[in-house]
Amino acid sequence: MTSTLTISRLTKTFGGVRALSDVSLRVNPGERVALLGHNGAGKSTLMKVILGLIAPDSGDISVCGGAPGKAQARDRVAYLPENAAFHSALTGLEQVTYYMRLRRENPAGAMDLLARVGLADAAKRRIGTYSKGMRQRVGLAQALIGHPSLLVLDEPTSGLDPVSRRDFYELLDTLAAEGAAILLSSHALTEVEARTDRLLILSGGKLVAEGSMPDLRRDADLPVAININAVNGYASDIMAALPNAIRHNGALHLTCAQDEKLDTLARISKLQGKVADIDVVPPSLEDIYSHFSRRDGQ
């Protein structure tokens, strides 16, 4: 399959700051890919390079088969900035109509685009009266002009309520099912885990991890926590059988490597009658993300 976006060994330096260092990645048609990373990790710089707004120092990049910023790429790429600004006196319909004209598209399709993002009823209201979620939808309608093959979305759901977020991702699902490639940056781990196909983690300008959440969980290989509630009077017996266990707030806790989990559970099950209950707590998304996005000194 030909990738919609192919980046190979991309490097970008600002003065002495290495914003991107040897970054390689692909995004295929129909794929929803999340770009994660701490503040200053290089996400916006990567998006600006993809859009052709800034030139890399070195590396190769192909956007929809063309060079970033050139006509072939620009015709097929859409960008939604985190805080898209609109003229508050224009209606949603006027805004989208105006941008359709700029892109030499037939403006008769403006209402259909607004309907697609759930703004048909508010299309003739001034944007100044719209909520943040509604303004974000205008931005998305604008981004959808001309059926883009690649959508680059900078924190598209920040500030949206849960229902607006769900609607937003449902629309992205439809676009991906139609073949669009989607690259979105986000700090909302739970939502991107559920709603994207693949995660890319940038840290200090380097791509430090890539894959689905199960892939990252396996690669991180973080310890599993096990909490044990002892039957009254048996905590010491359990601690003697499980030397790694520590007592905290009346419960017993231990951690073990992923590949020791079944052995550890087998040892606990032999303590039947002494154990009232156990909880097995896998590493959280935040643990896995912090593991990969750790910076020096943090």
Ligand SMILES: Nc1ncnc2c1ncn2[C@@H]1O[C@H](COP(=O)(O)OP(=O)(O)OP(=O)(O)O)[C@@H](O)[C@H]1O
């Ligand atoms: N025009 C510029 N001049 C100098 N340094 C810059 C410039 N643009 C970005 N940088 C630096 O490059 C690094 C990456 O910045 P970038 O904005 O790409 O990070 P980010 O991951 O988008 O961060 P955030 O989540 O805060 O938006 C940072 O150290 C930033 O200060």
